[in-house]
Amino acid sequence: MSDIDIIINELVKFRNDRDWDQFHNPKDLALAINVEAGELLELFLWKEAGEAKLEKVKEELADVLAYSFLMANKYGFDIKEIMLEKISKNGEKYPVDKAKGTARKYNDL
Amino acid sequence: MSDIDIIINELVKFRNDRDWDQFHNPKDLALAINVEAGELLELFLWKEAGEAKLEKVKEELADVLAYSFLMANKYGFDIKEIMLEKISKNGEKYPVDKAKGTARKYNDL
Amino acid sequence: MSDIDIIINELVKFRNDRDWDQFHNPKDLALAINVEAGELLELFLWKEAGEAKLEKVKEELADVLAYSFLMANKYGFDIKEIMLEKISKNGEKYPVDKAKGTARKYNDL
Amino acid sequence: MSDIDIIINELVKFRNDRDWDQFHNPKDLALAINVEAGELLELFLWKEAGEAKLEKVKEELADVLAYSFLMANKYGFDIKEIMLEKISKNGEKYPVDKAKGTARKYNDL
Numbered sequence: 526m527s528d529i530d531i532i533i534n535e536l537v538k539f540r541n542d543r544d545w546d547q548f549h550n551p552k553d554l555a556l557a558i559n560v561e562a563g564e565l566l567e568l569f570l571w572k573e574a575g576e577a578k579l580e581k582v583k584e585e586l587a588d589v590l591a592y593s594f595l596m597a598n599k600y601g602f603d604i605k606e607i608m609l610e611k612i613s614k615n616g617e618k619y620p621v622d623k624a625k626g627t628a629r630k631y632n633d634l
Numbered sequence: 635m636s637d638i639d640i641i642i643n644e645l646v647k648f649r650n651d652r653d654w655d656q657f658h659n660p661k662d663l664a665l666a667i668n669v670e671a672g673e674l675l676e677l678f679l680w681k682e683a684g685e686a687k688l689e690k691v692k693e694e695l696a697d698v699l700a701y702s703f704l705m706a707n708k709y710g711f712d713i714k715e716i717m718l719e720k721i722s723k724n725g726e727k728y729p730v731d732k733a734k735g736t737a738r739k740y741n742d743l
Numbered sequence: 744m745s746d747i748d749i750i751i752n753e754l755v756k757f758r759n760d761r762d763w764d765q766f767h768n769p770k771d772l773a774l775a776i777n778v779e780a781g782e783l784l785e786l787f788l789w790k791e792a793g794e795a796k797l798e799k800v801k802e803e804l805a806d807v808l809a810y811s812f813l814m815a816n817k818y819g820f821d822i823k824e825i826m827l828e829k830i831s832k833n834g835e836k837y838p839v840d841k842a843k844g845t846a847r848k849y850n851d852l
Numbered sequence: 853m854s855d856i857d858i859i860i861n862e863l864v865k866f867r868n869d870r871d872w873d874q875f876h877n878p879k880d881l882a883l884a885i886n887v888e889a890g891e892l893l894e895l896f897l898w899k900e901a902g903e904a905k906l907e908k909v910k911e912e913l914a915d916v917l918a919y920s921f922l923m924a925n926k927y928g929f930d931i932k933e934i935m936l937e938k939i940s941k942n943g944e945k946y947p948v949d950k951a952k953g954t955a956r957k958y959n960d961l
Contacts, residue, residue, distance in 0.1 A: 527636065527637040528636040528637055528638045528713075528714045529637045529638060531714065532713075532714055532717050532718065535717075535718060535721050536717075536721065539721055539724065539725065542730050542734075543728060543730060543733045543734050543735070544734050544735040545733075545737070547735075548737045548898040550683035550684075551678070551683045551684070551686060551691070552678040552681070552682070552683035552686070553683070553897060553898050555671075555674050555675045555677070555678050555686075556675065556774070556893055556894075556896065556897050557897060558671050558674060558675075558698060559668075559671045559672065559674075559675050559777050559890055559893055560890050560891075560893055560894045560897055562664075562667050562668045562671040562698075562890065563668065563886055563887050563889065563890020563891065563893070563894075564887075564890065565664050565667060565668075566664045566665065566667075566668050566883055566886055566887055566890070567883075567887045567890075568664070569660070569661040569664050569883065570846075570880060570883050570884060570887055571846035571875040571880050572661070572846070573661070574659035574660045574661035574662070575660075577660060577661070577664075579709065582660070582705075582709065583709075583711060583716045583719075583720075584716075584720055584723070586702060586705055586706060586711070586716065587716045587717045587719070587720035588720065589667060589671075589698070589702050590699070590702050590706075590713065590716075590717055591717060591720065591721070593695060593698050593699050593702065594717075596691075596695055597695060597699075600688065600691065600692075602692060602695070604637075604641075604699065605637045605640065605641060607692045607693075607695065607696045607699075608641050608644075608645075608696050608699055608700060608703075609641065609644060610692075610696070611692075611693055611696035611697065611700065612644050612645065612648055612700070614693070615648065616648065619652060621651050621652060624652045624654075625651075625652050625653050626652070626653040626654075626656075628654070628657045628788075628789035628790070657789040662788060662789050665784055665785075665787065665788050665883070666788060668781055668784055668886050669781050669782075669784055669785045669788055671781065672777055672778050672780065672781020672782065672784070672785075673778075673781065675774055675777055675778055675781070676774075676778045676781075678774065679771060679774050679775060679778055679955075680766040680771050680955035681955070737897075737898035737899070745854065745855040746854040746855055746856045746931075746932045747855045747856060749932065750931075750932055750935050750936065753935075753936060753939050754935075754939065757939055757942065757943065760948050760952075761946060761948060761951045761952050761953070762952050762953045763951075763953075763955070765953075766955045768901035768902075769896070769901045769902075769904060769909070770896040770899070770900070770901035770904070771901070773889075773892050773893045773895070773896050773904075774893065776889050776892060776893075776916060777886075777889045777890065777892075777893050780882075780885050780886045780889040780916075781886065783882050783885060783886075784882045784883065784885075784886050786882070787878070787879040787882050790879070791879070792877035792878045792879035792880070793877075793878075795878060795879070795882075797927070800878070800923075800927065801927075801929060801934045801937075801938075802934075802938055802941070804920060804923055804924060804929070804934065805934045805935050805937070805938035806938065807885060807889075807916070807920050808917070808920050808924075808931065808934075808935055809935060809938065809939070811913060811916050811917050811920065812935075814909075814913055815913060815917075818906070818909065818910075820910060820913070822855075822859075822917065823855045823858065823859055825910045825911075825913065825914045825917075826859050826862075826863075826914045826917055826918060826921075827859065827862060828910075828914070829910075829911055829914035829915060829918065830862050830863065830866055830918070832911070833866065834866065837870060839869050839870060842870045842872075843869075843870050843871050844870070844871045844872075844874075846872070846875045
């Protein structure tokens with residue numbers, strides 16, 4: 526079993542043990558991802574990038590990932606597949622010769 | 635190589651080919667996760683959970699995951715490890731007998 | 744009529760002319776605030792604080808404010824009242840002698 | 853003095869009493885708006901629109917507004933002016949005859 530499948534199995538077991546699937550529709554999962562992303566962001570608020578507390582970053586990042594994995598699972602998406610496809614698509618939006626060394630958006634390249 | 639490592643290798647190669655590591659400090663990665671989470675959320679705005687367009691959800695979810703993987707990589711976190719640790723920690727905050735079937739937060743259980 | 748009332752009147756007229764009140768339940772308004780906040784945040788992504796484009800900041804900030812005003816209106820909140828009440832409450836959480844010059848959260852003071 | 857000016861005066865006094873202007877660059881204010889928007893969103897997570905607790909909504913909405921007012925003040929924007937300008941601009945993007953009764957984005961009208 527792949528690492529991703531092992532993690533998803535644990536997440537789904539955790540959810541099912543608590544009978545939470547009834548709450549986990551895709552819209553609320555999108556809310557949950559945003560709520561956790563906001564908690565992750567708070568760790569950097571009014572701070573330099575290096576000042577966030579590592580233990581907290583680990584936990585909030587894990588929460589963002591957990592709800593993202595659960596959303597993928599809910600839709601039946603293959604995480605590896607959708608990520609590699611998006612990287613490939615981004616390669617077209619950001620060709621190396623135009624995008625190298627600049628943080629501009631693709632529509633400003 | 636694990637699926638997660640394969641994905642991270644592709645993300646890092648994509649980033650390095652474009653010389654973007656200079657922009658990817660942890661604080662801006664936290665911003666990027668929030669920006670992408672907001673774009674994912676927008677797909678559900680004013681809609682029922684089932685009305686979001688699948689192809690768009692795939693792409694925005696992949697973006698959230700991509701910046702989350704890159705943040706983990708930046709800190710040297712092992713994604714499987716931090717996710718399994720967080721699930722275990724959440725198991726203590728949400729014991730099955732108290733949390734089953736309710737969406738209340740742990741401090742309201 | 745106060746400035747806030749003038750703005751709310753315009754927002755409500757705009758919404759009603761388009762028959763959009765049917766979509767503006769408080770939950771979706773909270774989503775809209777987050778979506779717009781994410782677009783505002785994107786203007787600062789990979790950048791120094793001073794590098795965001797002023798015209799865009801104006802527009803995205805106005806969007807955050809618009810949905811926030813519409814949410815207040817939806818609930819019948821008086822914006823001036825809830826803001827002054829929150830400032831007063833924050834004064835208790837962050838007493839000047841403890842909070843002066845530090846960005847720490849109230850539970851770390 | 854207008855309502856908006858009264859509120860901004862209180863916010864600025866609160867901030868200056870604590871010597872927090874040093875932290876309030878526009879980028880971190882954008883982060884703060886997102887963090888507070890996330891806390892507002894959390895009140896609706898796993899819930900129907902009508903189930904959020906009013907007292908909490910009031911407080912989190914006031915926080916979103918507070919940082920938005922402070923950002924406007926930081927840039928020297930006139931809140932009434934930028935909001936009315938944006939409403940006018942949105943009127944062009946969403947003409948009544950096309951936008952009436954539909955939640956579609958302007959680029960899908």
